[in-house]
Amino acid sequence: xxxxxxxxxxxxxxxxxxxxxxxxxxxxxxxxxxxxxxxxxxxxxxxxxxxxxxxxxxxxxxxxxxxxxxxxxxxxxxxxxxxxxxxxxxxxxxxxxxxxxxxxxxxxxxxxxxxxxxxxxxxxxxxxxxxxxxxxxxxxxxxxxxxxxxxxxxxxxxxxxxxxxxxxxxxxxxxxxxxxxxxxxxxxxxxxxxxxxxxxxxxxxxxxxxxxxxxxxxxxxxxxxxxxxxxxxxxxxxxxxxxxxxxxxxxxxxxxxxxxxxxxxxxxxxxxxxxxxxxxxxxxxxxxxxxxxxxxxxxxxxxxxxxxxxxxxxxxxxxxxxxxxxxxxxxxxxxxxxxxxxxxxxxxxxxxxxxxxxxxxxxxxxxxxxxxxxxxxxxxxxxxxxxxxxxxxxxxxxxxxxxxxxxxxxxxxxxxxxxxxxxxxxxxxxxxxxxxxxxxxxxxxxxxxxxxxxxxxxxxxxxxxxxxxxxxxxxxxxxxxxxxxxxxxxxxxxxx
Amino acid sequence: xxxxxxxxxxxxxxxxxxxxxxxxxxxxxxxxxxxxxxxxxxxxxxxxxxxxxxxxxxxxxxxxxxxxxxxxxxxxxxxxxxxxxxxxxxxxxxxxxxxxxxxxxxxxxxxxxxxxxxxxxxxxxxxxxxxxxxxxxxxxxxxxxxxxxxxxxxxxxxxxxxxxxxxxxxxxxxxx
Numbered sequence: 065x066x067x068x069x070x071x072x073x074x075x076x077x078x079x080x081x082x083x084x085x086x087x088x089x090x091x092x093x094x095x096x097x098x099x100x101x102x103x104x105x106x107x108x109x110x111x112x113x114x115x116x117x118x119x120x121x122x123x124x125x126x127x128x129x130x131x132x133x134x135x136x137x138x139x140x141x142x143x144x145x146x147x148x149x150x151x152x153x154x155x156x157x158x159x160x161x162x163x164x165x166x167x168x169x170x171x172x173x174x175x176x177x178x179x180x181x182x183x184x185x186x187x188x189x190x191x192x193x194x195x196x197x198x199x200x201x202x203x204x205x206x207x208x209x210x211x212x213x214x215x216x217x218x219x220x221x222x223x224x225x226x227x228x229x230x231x232x233x234x235x236x237x238x239x240x241x242x243x244x245x246x247x248x249x250x251x252x253x254x255x256x257x258x259x260x261x262x263x264x265x266x267x268x269x270x271x272x273x274x275x276x277x278x279x280x281x282x283x284x285x286x287x288x289x290x291x292x293x294x295x296x297x298x299x300x301x302x303x304x305x306x307x308x309x310x311x312x313x314x315x316x317x318x319x320x321x322x323x324x325x326x327x328x329x330x331x332x333x334x335x336x337x338x339x340x341x342x343x344x345x346x347x348x349x350x351x352x353x354x355x356x357x358x359x360x361x362x363x364x365x366x367x368x369x370x371x372x373x374x375x376x377x378x379x380x381x382x383x384x385x386x387x388x389x390x391x392x393x394x395x396x397x398x399x400x401x402x403x404x405x406x407x408x409x410x411x412x413x414x415x416x417x418x419x420x421x422x423x424x425x426x427x428x429x430x431x432x433x434x435x436x437x438x439x440x441x442x443x444x445x446x447x448x449x450x451x452x453x454x455x456x457x458x459x460x461x462x463x464x465x466x467x468x469x470x471x472x473x474x475x476x477x478x479x480x481x482x483x484x485x486x487x488x489x490x491x492x493x494x495x496x497x498x499x500x501x502x503x504x505x506x507x508x509x510x511x512x513x514x515x516x517x518x519x520x521x522x523x524x525x526x527x528x529x530x531x532x533x534x535x536x537x538x539x540x541x542x543x544x545x546x547x548x549x550x551x552x553x554x555x556x557x558x559x560x
Numbered sequence: 561x562x563x564x565x566x567x568x569x570x571x572x573x574x575x576x577x578x579x580x581x582x583x584x585x586x587x588x589x590x591x592x593x594x595x596x597x598x599x600x601x602x603x604x605x606x607x608x609x610x611x612x613x614x615x616x617x618x619x620x621x622x623x624x625x626x627x628x629x630x631x632x633x634x635x636x637x638x639x640x641x642x643x644x645x646x647x648x649x650x651x652x653x654x655x656x657x658x659x660x661x662x663x664x665x666x667x668x669x670x671x672x673x674x675x676x677x678x679x680x681x682x683x684x685x686x687x688x689x690x691x692x693x694x695x696x697x698x699x700x701x702x703x704x705x706x707x708x709x710x711x712x713x714x715x716x717x718x719x720x721x722x723x724x725x726x727x728x729x730x731x732x733x734x735x736x
Contacts, residue, residue, distance in 0.1 A: 112719070112723065112725075115723070115724070225646055225649055225650050225653075226639060226643065226646050226647070226650065227643070228632055228635050228636060228639055229636070231632050232591070232629060232632045232633060232636075235625055235628055235629045235632065236629070238625055239598065239622060239625050239626065239629070242621060242622050242625070246605075246618035248608070248616065248618075249608040249609070249617065249618050251605050251606055251608070251617075251618035253602070253605060253618055253619075253622065254598070254601060254602075254622075277669075280665075281662055281665060281666065284659070284661050284662045284665045284696065285656070285658075285659050285661070285662055287661070287696050287697065448698070449696075450692075450693040450696045450697070450698040451693060451698075451703075451707055453692070453696075454688055454689055454692035454693055454711075455689075455711060457669065457688055457692065458685050458688055458689070458711070458712070458715060459715075461673075461676070461684070461685075461688075462681070462715065462719060462725070465681075465728075466719075466725050469726055471673075471676065471677045474673055474676065475673060478669060478670065478673050482666055485662075488653075489653055489654055489658070490587055490650065490654065491646075491647075491649075491650035491653070508621045511621060512616050512621070515616055516616075520616070545643070546642060546643070549642055549643055
C-alpha cells in the first residue's frame with residue numbers, strides 16, 4: 065500500500081503531471097496525424113527524457129502510448145486514414161458514420177469506448193503484474209530462456225505482412241544485439257574496426273531510424289495524395305441508453321483486448337481486428353457492420369485501448385514487450401537504469417504504480433482533450449506533408465545526436481531508416497526487429513547461463529517442466545499462422 | 561494493354577504458376593549473403609580463455625542464430641505457395657516502384673548528414689527546412705522561408721536554451 069501511495073505521490077507533483085499531460089497531448093496529436101505513430105513519438109522523445117525524472121519520463125511515455133491509440137481513431141473516423149494501425153478496424157464503421165453526418169457521435173463513441181477498455185485493462189494490469197512477477201521470480205535462466213523463445217516465436221503471429229519475415233526480422237534484431245563486447249568472454253564481436261561499435265548498437269538511433277526515417281521516405285511517395293476530410297465541430301458522447309446497449313460489446317472487447325495485449329508480441333492492432341470480428345459475430349444485426357454502426361466502433365476501440373494496458377503487463381512483470389510500442393518503453397526503462405522484469409516490482413514498485421496512475425490519468429485526459437479539441441484535431445490533418453516531415457527529420461536528427469552527442473549515432477539512425485524503408489517494401493516490419501534487438505541480450509545471457517548449468521547439453525534443458533511448457537507454446541505459436549492455409553487446402557481437397 | 565500485361569506478369573509469381581518467386585529468391589540470396597558474411601566474421605572471433613571453463617565461446621550464439629535465419633530464409637522463395645494472399649500484398653507494395661523523389665530524398669538526407677558536423681546544428685536545420693520542402697515540390701517560397709526561420713528558431717530555443725541540449729555551432733563558430 066505504501067508503494068501505491070508513493071507512486072501516486074510522485075505523479076501528483078506538478079512537473080510530473082504536466083509531463084504526463086504533455087504525453088497525452090503529443091499522443092493524441094501523433095495518433096491523429098497519418099504517418100506519425102506513438103512508437104515513432106516515443107522513439108523521438110526518448111533521448112530528450114534522459115535529463116528528466118525517470119519515473120515521470122516512463123509515465124509520460126505510457127500516457128503517450130494510451131493516448132496515441134485513441135488519437136489514431138480520429139483520422140480513421142474523419143478522413144478514413146487510420147493515424148495508427150490499431151485504428152484500421154475503427155475506420156470501417158467510424159468513417160461511414162461520419163459520412164452519414166455524425167462525425168461527432170463517431171468520435172464520442174470511440175473516445176468513451178477507448179476509456180472504458182483502457183480502465184478495464186488497467187485494473188487487470190494492477191492485479192496481474194505483481195502476480196506474474198511473483199511467478200517469474202521463481203524462474204531460473206533456463207525457464208527465462210524458454211520464455212524469451214516463446215516471446216520471439218510470437219513474432220510469427222504478430223500483425224504484419226508475413227510470419228516468416230517477422231521471424232527473420234526478429235532473428236536479425238537478435239543478431240544485431242550481439243554486436244559489441246561479449247560479456248561472458250570479453251571478446252569484441254562485429255566491431256569491424258569501428259570503435260563506436262565496441263559498445264554495441266544503441267537502441268535509440270536505430271528506433272528513430274526505423275520508425276521515423278523509413279516512414280519519411282515512405283511519405284515522400286504520397287505527397288500529392290488528396291484526402292476527403294470531415295470536420296467535426298464537437299465530440300458527442302453516447303447516451304447512457306446507448307452505452308447500455310453496447311455494454312456486452314465493450315466488456316467482451318475489453319477482456320479480449322487485455323488478454324491479447326498480455327500475450328508477448330501481440331499488440332493493439334490484432335486486438336482491434338479481433339474486437340471488431342467478435343462484435344460482428346455476437347451482433348444481432350451483423351449486416352449493419354460496415355455501414356456506420358455503433359458496435360463496429362465500440363468493438364475495436366475498447367479492444368485496442370485495452371490491449372495497450374494489457375501489453376504493459378508482460379513488459380513490466382517479465383521484461384518481455386507486449387507490443388512494438390512497449391518494446392520502446394522497455395528500452396526507455398533500460399536507458400533510465402531500471403531492471404525490467406520481476407525485479408522491477410520488488411526493487412522499484414512505486415514506478416509500476418506510477419505508470420498505472422499515469423495510464424489511468426491518460427485515459428481521462430484524452431477524453432477531456434477529445435471533448436474540448438475535437439475541432440482542432442480535425443484541422444491537424446491539414447498540416448502539409450511538405451512541412452510536417454522535414455520537421456520530423458529535424459527531431460530525428462537532434463534526437464539521435466542528443467543521445468550521446470555523436471554524429472555516428474546520426475549515421476546509424478539514417479542508415480537504419482533507409483534499410484527499414486526497403487525492408488518494409490519487402491514485407492519486413494520494424495516492430496519484430498525492435499523486439500529482437502531488445503530481447504537479444506536476454507536471450508543470449510539466459511542461453512549461456514543455462515548451458516553452463518546444464519553442462520553444455522541443450523537436451524538437458526528439458527529437465528525443466530516450465531521450459532517444456534514454453535517450448536510447447538513456442539511450437540503452437542510458430543505453426544498458428546499456417547493453420548488457416550492448411551485448413552483451406554484440406555477443405556479444397558475435400559470439395560474436389 | 562499495359563494493364564493487361566501487368567496483370568499477366570503479376571499472376572504467375574503470386575498465384576503459384578512458377579516454382580519459385582523470383583523477387584523473393586533475389587531477396588533470399590541477399591539475406592543468405594549477409595548471413596554468410598556474418599557467419600564468416602563470427603568464425604574469426606577468438607576463443608574464450610581456458611580460465612573461463614565451460615563458458616560458451618563468443619561465436620556460438622551468433623552462429624546458431626544465423627543457422628536458424630538460413631532455415632527461415634530458405635522458405636521465403638516458396639512462401640507464396642504457403643500464404644499466397646500475404647505474398648500478393650507484399651508484391652503489390654513492391655510493384656509500386658521507388659520513385660525518383662524517394663531516391664532524391666535519400667540522397668539529400670545523406671548529403672545533409674555528411675555536412676551536419678561541419679555546418680553545425682542550426683545551419684543544418686535551416687538547410688533542411690529549405691531544401692526538403694522545395695525538393696518535394698513546395699512552390700510557396702514565402703512559406704518555405706518563414707518555415708525555415710521559425711522552425712529551427714523554435715527548436716533552438718526549446719532544446720538549447722530551455723532544455724540545455726548541446727548544439728554543435730559548426731561554421732557559426734567563426735562568427736562568434
